[in-house]
Amino acid sequence: MTTRVITLKELAASLDLSITTVSRALAGHEQIALKTRERVAQAARQAGYVPNTAARTLVSGRSGFVGLVLPIRGPNLVDSFLGEFVTGLGEGLVSHGADLILATAAFGHSELSVLRHVVESGRADGVVVTRIAEVDERLAYLRERGFPFVAHGRLLDSDFGYNWLDTDGAHAFGEAFDMLYDLGHRHFGLVTISEPMTFRHLRQDGLAAAIARRGDPSVRLDVVTAPRFDHEARIQAVNRMLKGPDRPTAIVALFDELALTVMEEAARAGLDVPRDLSVIGFDNIAASAYAPPGLTTFDASIRQCARAIADMLLTVIADKPAAPLTRLIRPTLVARASHGPAPQTRS
Missing domain, CATH: 3.40.50.2300 (Response regulator)
Incomplete structure (x- = not known):
């Protein structure tokens, strides 16, 4: 296909499919056959088709975005850990047709206030919360609000039910x-x-x-x-x-x-x-x-964990599971050269 398709209607007509089928195929619905989803995705890429986010929001009530608040606490906005995490999260969301919104909480400003703005503005369908504190007001707020979220980490209070993924x-x-x-x-x-x-x-x-x-x-x-x-x-x-x-x-x-x-x-x-x-x-x-x-x-496995969190959150948003989704990942030892036998003598 060499002609640029501008609208969903034109894309559907070029494939001889209904608009509903094409829309669901682009959204990754499993009710649509895999071959059809792949065919629609390839045609959309070749045509340069970009979904109309505003129209999709009006129809579905969802923005197609997931939020992540990044607190500025050091000289760099993103450290090595968060760099890998954000990359993996973005990859996981894009593979499902969703996008990531990053909101920054400047030094001295409440991370919770920024999170409230992301949630209550309707900009995101769900959020990811990282670096969980002993008593975490962000999780308490999200749970009380009934807003979809997945935490990267666990609370010490095991009676608090929520969606999380953590490394052991x-x-x-x-x-x-x-x-x-x-x-x-x-x-x-x-x-x-x-x-x-x-x-x-x-x-x-x-x-x-x-x-x-x-x-x-x-x-x-x-x-x-x-x-x-x-x-x-x-x-x-x-x-x-x-x-x-x-x-x-x-x-x-x-x-x-x-x-x-x-x-x-x-x-x-x-x-x-x-x-x-x-x-x-x-x-x-x-x-x-x-x-x-x-x-x-x-x-x-920071990047892989972030991808898995993206999958979990999109499941929470779409399916609203009755029980919290939880996963505990066991990290693997990478033995390099910084450890060895105890020294027998000291100078």
């Missing part, structure tokens, strides 16, 4: 401890954040449970914390651990950015990773593979 950080931190313990480490460090985020608690609890299972009184755990987006405070916290009179032989960081800071400061202090110090992170962001000697971490 507790299992990963337990696995990290067991691996390091079997390599002879008995003095551990944990570098974490001060913000009341549930993923912080879940990962820390997984580490504590693994230590308790061993029942070894010689195991020690030192913990330092810093505000997530305060780079100087992060460096100071790491150096308190590294330059103390009795530093750990292995450090587990809450996520990769903290682990990379540990490796940078260890190098400045003249420590060799992993000969003098083992370091393990979480998330497997792109930089973890290139920071020498290569960070051992856990792959949280």
